[in-house]
Structures are given as C-alpha cells and as structure tokens.
Amino acid sequence: MKRIHLILIICGLFHFSSVQAQNYIGDLTPLMKYGAWEVGFHGVNLVYYIPTSSQTLLELKSGLGPGAQMRSDGVFDYSWILPELAGFIYATQRFYLKRGNLVRRHVNSFNNAGNYIGVRGIYSHPLINYKDFGMEPCAMFNIHYGIHRSSGNGKGAFTLHGGMGYGYSLEKKSGGTYPAVGFTMQWKLKGRLDKS
Structure with a gap:
C-alpha cells in the first residue's frame, strides 16, 4: 500500500511541475x-523514440532489470530476485489516443506526452x-494502457502503464500470463527542447 501512495505522490508532483513548465499550453x-x-x-x-506517424510511436529500450522464469507450479514469474539481474531489450508500438485533449486540459504535450495503447x-x-534463483531466457509479449507525461522544463518525462502479458520460457518451452505493470522516470540525453 505504501508503494501505491508513493507512486501517486510522485505522479502528482510531476503533473504539477509539467503544467508549470509548459510555455506553449495552447499548442500541441x-x-x-x-x-x-x-x-x-x-x-x-x-x-529511443521514433515517430511512425502523427499518432503512433516506436519505443526501443535496452538495459538491466529483473529476470523471468516459468515456475514449477505453472506460474510465469517476471520479478526482481537479487542479486540476479537480466539484460533486456524491448520494442513497443504506441498508439496514442486523442492527444488534442492535452491542450484542452492545459497539460504539457512535450516529450511525446499522451495516453496510449501499447x-x-x-x-x-x-x-x-x-x-x-532459476531465472531463464524468456520472451514476453504484452498489451497495456499507458500514460506518458513530460516533467519539469522539458528535460524528462514519466510513464505509468498497466495491462496483461504472456511470457514464454525459452529454456522450459512453456509459458503463462503475467500482469504488465510499470512506472518509469526518464531524463533526456540531449538538453531541453528548443524553445525559439
């Protein structure tokens, strides 16, 4: 329960900071x-984000995080088990929903902000x-609803998403469903947006 409260507080802080930092509220x-x-x-x-149209975006990720396994009781487990870490790569296609609503609600639209299906x-x-620990090489697929918002002065953003996924152990040749829930905070590799 404490984790949920912390997430809500962080989301609220980022929301208010992003509204304060938006110089072009009337522009999408x-x-x-x-x-x-x-x-x-x-x-x-x-x-790395690559727009594929005016309402779709390809999101590519690579990093270090939790591992996954197909447990003996038939449950697919995708979770943190320290000290074991896993390398991962993601590819996500985002389909944005009514980004124009951001302008009507006076929400910052920088950094690919909006609600989407991923x-x-x-x-x-x-x-x-x-x-x-039994972590294994795994392939996963999920569909989720996400909220992506710019934060501060355009140097960062945060994302919150929830959905359902299917994971498959490449070692045990079996799989199962898992909850696809996530929260990330990000900082752009380049400086703030050009505001000229």
Missing part, C-alpha cells in the same frame, strides 16, 4: 524523435545464472 507538440535514460520498476535502461515485445536473459 508533435511526436518527436529523442533518446533518454530511464529508471523504474523494470530497472535501468536507455530508450503493444510490447520483450526479450530477457539472465546475466549471471544463479541456479538457486
């Missing part, structure tokens, strides 16, 4: 190409294979 900033580093439930990673593919591989 188009989806943009940029890179950033992120920290969140899924570990630490680099992310379709994500993940490959995870343990870096150090501790047999006691």
Whole structure:
C-alpha cells in the first residue's frame, strides 16, 4: 500500500511541475524523435523514440532489470530476485489516443506526452545464472494502457502503464500470463527542447 501512495505522490508532483513548465499550453507538440535514460520498476535502461506517424510511436529500450522464469507450479514469474539481474531489450508500438485533449486540459504535450495503447515485445536473459534463483531466457509479449507525461522544463518525462502479458520460457518451452505493470522516470540525453 505504501508503494501505491508513493507512486501517486510522485505522479502528482510531476503533473504539477509539467503544467508549470509548459510555455506553449495552447499548442500541441508533435511526436518527436529523442533518446533518454530511464529508471523504474523494470530497472535501468536507455530508450529511443521514433515517430511512425502523427499518432503512433516506436519505443526501443535496452538495459538491466529483473529476470523471468516459468515456475514449477505453472506460474510465469517476471520479478526482481537479487542479486540476479537480466539484460533486456524491448520494442513497443504506441498508439496514442486523442492527444488534442492535452491542450484542452492545459497539460504539457512535450516529450511525446499522451495516453496510449501499447503493444510490447520483450526479450530477457539472465546475466549471471544463479541456479538457486532459476531465472531463464524468456520472451514476453504484452498489451497495456499507458500514460506518458513530460516533467519539469522539458528535460524528462514519466510513464505509468498497466495491462496483461504472456511470457514464454525459452529454456522450459512453456509459458503463462503475467500482469504488465510499470512506472518509469526518464531524463533526456540531449538538453531541453528548443524553445525559439
């Protein structure tokens, strides 16, 4: 319960800071190409965004985070088990929903802000294979609803998403469903947006 309260407080702080920092409230900033580093439930990673249309975006990630396994009781487990870490790569196609509503609600639209439906593919591989923990190479697929908001002066953003996924152990040749829930905070690799 404490974790949920902390997430709500952080989201509220970022929301208010982003509204304060928006210089162009009346303008909808188009989806943009940029890179950033992120920290969140899924570990630490680099992310790169590539707009594929005016309402869709390809999100590519690579980093270090939790591992995954197919447990003996038939449950797919995608969670943190320290000290074991896994390397991962993600590819997510985002389909944005009514980004124009951001302007009507006076919400910052920088840094690809908006609500979206995401379709994500993940490959995870343990870096150090501790047999006691049983993490395995896994492929995962999920569909989620996400909220992406710019924060501060345009140097960062945060994302919150929830949905359902299917994970498959490449070692045990079996899989199962898992909850696809995540929260990340990011900082752009380049400086703040050009406001000229």
